[in-house]
Amino acid sequence: GESVGLHLPTLSVQEGDNSIINCAYSNSASDYFIWYKQESGKGPQFIIDIRSNMDKRQGQRVTVLLNKTVKHLSLQIAATQPGDSAVYFCAEIRYGQNFVFGPGTRLSVLP
Amino acid sequence: NAGVMQNPRHLVRRRGQEARLRCSPMKGHSHVYWYRQLPEEGLKFMVYLQKENIIDESGMPKERFSAEFPKEGPSILRIQQVVRGDSAAYFCASSPLPDTDPKGYTFGSGTRLTVV
Numbered sequence: 001g002e003s004v005g006l007h008l009p010t011l012s013v014q015e016g017d018n019s020i021i022n023c024a025y026s027n028s029a030s031d032y033f034i035w036y037k038q039e040s041g042k043g044p045q046f047i048i049d050i051r052s053n054m055d056k057r058q059g060q061r062v063t064v065l066l067n068k069t070v071k072h073l074s075l076q077i078a079a080t081q082p083g084d085s086a087v088y089f090c091a092e093i094r095y096g097q098n099f100v101f102g103p104g105t106r107l108s109v110l111p
Numbered sequence: 112n113a114g115v116m117q118n119p120r121h122l123v124r125r126r127g128q129e130a131r132l133r134c135s136p137m138k139g140h141s142h143v144y145w146y147r148q149l150p151e152e153g154l155k156f157m158v159y160l161q162k163e164n165i166i167d168e169s170g171m172p173k174e175r176f177s178a179e180f181p182k183e184g185p186s187i188l189r190i191q192q193v194v195r196g197d198s199a200a201y202f203c204a205s206s207p208l209p210d211t212d213p214k215g216y217t218f219g220s221g222t223r224l225t226v227v
Contacts (some may be wrong), residue, residue, distance in 0.1 A: 049214060104151075104152070
């Protein structure tokens with residue numbers, strides 16, 4: 001069936017380096033994609049979104065890239081900080097339907 | 112403006128007992144969604160409700176699980192005769208409209224259910 005998945009379940013990066021978290025999706029009809037950050041003991045927190053008719057969107061220290069040809073989504077975090085340590089989920093949305101979440105990638109920032 | 116409020120934050124139940132999880136949506140939000148998260152996994156959709164109506168329960172187990180969102184009061188996710196496999200974090204999200212800008216879709220902090 002339709003699914004959203006991640007290539008890497010864990011990612012360790014040095015503080016100050018850039019992080020790239022990847023996500024593969026299979027539903028080409030999705031309208032919207034969102035990246036969420038989940039810290040321990042908390043609910044998912046919105047980071048950045050991108051519509052299906054875009055291929056790149058930038059926020060503060062974060063960039064999301066969408067490659068519809070290969071159905072791939074990535075989250076880039078610039079100058080990774082200790083506070084970025086968390087689990088990151090991509091979510092796939094079709095309007096009028098519910099969010100489909102990927103399994104998550106744990107990001108660990110090393111001092 | 113308080114966010115999505117879930118209580119209790121932690122709930123321990125013995126096998127066979129009932130668990131009741133509450134979710135108060137953000138002010139102005141009339142749509143509520145429940146998700147379950149098993150340890151080290153992503154969130155899985157369970158049910159979508161509007162006031163007094165279940166819109167989509169395609170993710171709910173067929174037995175022991177039920178949900179409601181009454182005209183007054185919080186949304187309730189009820190699990191009867193809990194088993195160890197029900198141990199998970201249960202998250203509630205709310206939105207003002209179903210097809211709203213997804214940024215308006217706000218999650219609560221979850222209820223962590225432990226069945227012993």
